[in-house]
Amino acid sequence: MAREMAVRVGGIFSAQVGVAITGSAGPTPEEGSRVGDVWISVYRSGTYPTTRPFEFSGDREKIKEQAVVEAMKMLLEILEIK
Numbered sequence: 001m002a003r004e005m006a007v008r009v010g011g012i013f014s015a016q017v018g019v020a021i022t023g024s025a026g027p028t029p030e031e032g033s034r035v036g037d038v039w040i041s042v043y044r045s046g047t048y049p050t051t052r053p054f055e056f057s058g059d060r061e062k063i064k065e066q067a068v069v070e071a072m073k074m075l076l077e078i079l080e081i082k
Contacts, residue, residue: 002041003049010043017079018043019071023054025063038067042074050078 002020010018023038024030036058041051052074056066 002039003043003051006041006043006049006051010045016045017075018049019075021067021071023067025067026060036063038063040067040071040074042071042078044078047078050074 002022005020005022006018008018009020010016020041020043021038024033024035025038026035029035034055036056038054038056039051040054041049043049052070054067054070056063058066
């Protein structure tokens with residue numbers, strides 16, 4: 001799902017990149033996912049999306065924060081910015 005979301009974001013906004021985060025930040029599990037199970041996908045036009053699963057811990061805000069940090073790391077990686 002995250003992969004498709006990232007590609008669609010790029011297409012909807014005519015952008016060269018798309019980033020998507022999905023999963024469960026809590027406080028309760030969602031449809032078969034444990035709290036903290038998160039998928040992040042980054043798409044760059046002309047490439048296959050990079051998608052990774054993560055298992056974060058903490059409360060809802062901490063999980064969301066960790067997801068954003070990892071998404072930014074992935075974005076910098078795919079853009080080859082060091």
